[in-house]
Amino acid sequence: MADRSTMSEQDKHLMEKEICPDSETADCVEEAFVFGEDLELNRFDGLPFSSRYYKLLQERQSLPVWKAREEFLDILVNNRLVIVSGTTKTGKSTQIPQWCAEFCLSAQYQHGVAVSTQIHSQQAVDLALRVADEMDVNIGHEVGYTIPLETCCSTDTVLRFCTDALLLREMMSDPMLEHYGAIVIDQAHERTVSTDILLGLLQDILVHRPDLRVVILTVSSMTDRLLAHYGSNVPVVSLEALCPAEVVYSNCSSKDYFYSALRLVLEIHRTKEEGDVVLFLASPQEVVCSRAILQREGTRLGAELGELVPVVLCPGQGRTPSRLGEGMGSRGTVTTRCRLVFLSTSQGEDMFWAVDSVNFVIDVGLEKRHVYHPRIRANSEVLRSISRYQADIRKQLTGPTGKCFCLYPEERVLPIETSPQILDTNLTFTILFLKRMEIAGLRHCDFITRPDPEGLMQSLEELDYLAALDDVGNLSEIGIIISELPLDAQMAKALLASCEFDCVNEVVTIAAMLSAPSCFLEPPDGRTQEVQQCHRKFRHPEGDHFTLINIYNAFKYSQRETCPQEHCEKWCQDYHLNHRALQTADAIRSELTDILKRIELPISETSFGTKTNTLNIKRALLAGFFMQIARDVDGSGNYFMLTNRHLAQVHPASSYGAKAHQLGFPEWVLFHEYTLSGNHGIRTVSEISPAVFIQTAPQYFYSNLPPSESKDLLQHILDRDGSGRKDKQQTLTINSKADKDLTSGGELQHCTDFY
Incomplete structure (x- = not known):
């Protein structure tokens, strides 16, 4: 934390204004913590404010959201549900959670603390770091975060950032979310499954908890749908829109958009105009490919143009706003120019809240979405247009002085909002969770968009086959145990069966490896045979599941034999394996093992390699994946x-x-x-x-x-x-049930429970 220093009278006045509304300033001066005659204390940690706090306070007051501060606080006091609409870089994701924490503090946390959800782990971490800095407190104490496999919180935490999926999982032990007095649902317009379920259940929770405050952060195009769902009397705080950039449309063919976008990046660099570039592509695969091409082509440009540095900045991978300064080479020097090219994808618009150097945006107008087909139990990748709100956000990332190049015709009709993920995904987890909530007393989830009935029926059928439901459609004992495991239902059932077949050590490794990102690195150009030869050393004659066990065991052996982490990373590089993915798998495995111990399931000693063990592993896998x-x-x-x-x-x-x-x-x-x-x-x-x-x-x-x-x-x-x-x-x-024939009538009866 920055050094504490003495404030000027003007700084003290700013502090009073920030803590209290204008009408209450005089009363609040007497209540403020005072250290000696000069230093005013932070209400959250009792320490004097640092000089950095006041510097950041000036930056915060310049944000568009600050103009609505008094309006928001007044509405929050008198209403249980508030909608705040505004685009990226208005400051809503950093300021609204702080004001909710102040609201909870005003009640001495009698009703709980504040929490803010994000759809991606790294955004939760970055926002927590920034907000802790602005609030002049230590990360992990008054402000913290919780993401999968990592928690940075304490008993002192009064404002927590977490993913929407983790807040859902927390509801299994705290269905009414009684630990929280204010809940901020950020990025509601992204329509993830977890966010949609939260929005549906919070309506019921508010009926049981009149003391709770819920704030929904979204974009203006989503406001009407939320008002239609929650009622037109819900107050809306509309933030002032940023001035969009100059927009240039193109009649680029949808087949040629990728290389057209890369050519445009190089043309912008040749103009020597100041400013960084953001390139929105359709998929992470295109991001990886474009990074390699731009690195290669950038070295061929003349040195007088300066350095061209592609930076991956998309959900789930690459650098983040808080770490953009790392590894940028000569960017900080005066003599050498350096232009960053940020490569991003759909859902990456909200990651640019901390980036101010962008002067050019290139938008291909397309995204690849994973779609689940319940009838054939298959996934596919579909290329589709982005939504209108995504296009609008991208146009505003540069400000009025920049340019946005849309590689699609102006007359193209874009869908108003993003297609809800709940229409494109396997609903088995959703049903499993909602059945668990029924046990806790939350018997109805009022979906903003109703799931597809065919998808619901297929998921109910799958849970029935897995013995997760009893004869009347409620969760069975096995279903309750499956819901405790952070795995898909089939893998959870296989892990549960492994306890009986005495092969837990092996199946938990398989589950962890399949839950983590792929451990196999893509072969570089011209080295496919070499990479395949390396991977072949791990192959097991019984199949890929056993190969994954071999790889994990070899990774752990390498860790034990080569103590410095650099040596283990070198081992992964030599065998063309993803070190980060294997570390993630190791962490997931530890988490799964802890859960099995907590629910008192037996964990066998490993006997990998014996015929009996091989047969038992296959039996356990078949119990879930028949x-x-x-x-x-x-x-x-x-x-x-x-x-x-x-x-x-x-x-x-x-x-x-x-x-x-x-x-x-x-x-x-x-x-x-x-x-x-x-x-x-x-x-x-x-x-x-x-x-x-x-x-x-x-x-x-x-x-x-x-x-x-x-x-x-x-x-x-x-x-x-x-x-x-x-x-x-x-x-x-x-x-856990007798053999029976399923009838369509029974499936439909179960399905109607969700409407």
Whole structure:
């Protein structure tokens, strides 16, 4: 924290104005903490304010949101729900949470402290750091943050930043969020699943908690939808809009937008005009590719133009606003010019709240979204137009003196708002969570946009097959345990089954590796064979799930044998593995192990490599992924998936995809994911025995498989040796319900509970 120093009379007056409204200044002077005759104390930590506090206070007072401060505080006192609309760089994400913390302090935290949600982890961290600086307190004490696998808070924390998903998970132990007196839902316009669920449940929570205050931060185009949902009497604080930049439209073909955007970056650099550039692309893959191209082309430009530095600044990867100064080389010198090119994607608009150097924005007007297809249980990547509000935010990032180049015609009709993720995603987690909330007394979630009925039915069916629901559609004991695990329902069921099959150590490793980002680095140009040769050393004959265990075990061995972290990173580089991804997997594994211990589930000693252990791992995986089984129908890698009767091939990155020429494809496999992008591939594939599949899969699932030659083969095995008859105790403990036929009427009854 900065050094404390004495204030001038003008600074003291600013301090009084900041703590109290004008009408209350005289009364508040007597209540203010005073140290001696000169220093005024911070109400949050009791220490004198530093000189930096007053410097930042002047910056805060220049923000557009500051003009609405008194209006907002008055509304907050008299209303339980407030909507604040404004774009990026108005200051709402940094100032509104502070004012909510002041509101909680005014009540001596009798009703709880303040929390602000973000949709991305790094934004939560960056905002917490900035706000702690502005409030003149220490990060981790009065202001903190909580993101997946990392908590920086204490018992003194009065303002916490966290992801929307983590606040949802917190509701499992605190359904009414009684720890909080003010909740700020930021970036509501991004329409993530977690934010939409929070917006739906908070309406019910406010009925039970009249002392709670909820503030929704969004953009103006989302305000009307929120008012239609919550009621037209909800107060709205509209922030003054920033002046947009000069906008230049283009008739660029949608097929050529990528290279047209890169050419435009280089043309801007050749003009020698001052200012950094923001380039919005459609996907993270395009960001990685464009960074490599700009680095290469930038070195070919003349030295007199200055250095061209591409910087990845998009959700989930790359530098962040608080760290932009790191590694920028000669940017800080006077003699050498340096132009930053920020490469971002959809949902990256809100990451530029701390960047003031941008003078050019290039917007391709497209985004790639992952869409889940419930009927065939597959993911795909869809290229679509951005929303109008995204386009408007991008135009305002430079201010009135900059330029925004839109690589699409002005007459293109953009959708008003972003498509809610709840329409494009697998709803199994959503249903599992809402069923858990029903147990806690929150029996209704009033969705702003109702989920797709087909998606709801498919997810209810999946939970029923996994024995997570009882006969009347409520969570079973197994369902409650599954909801405790931060995994998708199928993987959680597999981990639960591993406790019975005595292979927890191995399955928890598989779960962690599949939950973390991919540990495999993309091969550089011309080195594909070398990279494949390195990865081949970890391959396991039983399949990709076992290969992941090999990689994790080798990583942990490297950590033990090479104490300095740099040596472990070097080991990962040598084998073309992602060190950060493996560290994340290690942290996830520790978290999962702690949860298993907390709920008192047995954790076995590892016996990886034995035949018994291999069989048990496959049994545990089949307990969760029996719905994802495929058979090679012609011996050439064309896999027929039993549940949807589609054909797919093994992804080239799979162990089987690489060694098929020599050893051939296994006939029956279990796969983790099916995607319609690229070659319609099934990913993370391991060989299984059809007899073991029959033994493990619930009979009521097997009987509902659509007719096919593959099902006839399974029936032949079942009739021949009776291997489909499961042990009675196993049926009771793993599936926890009697075999039954599902009827469409039952599914629809469960589905109507969510409307």
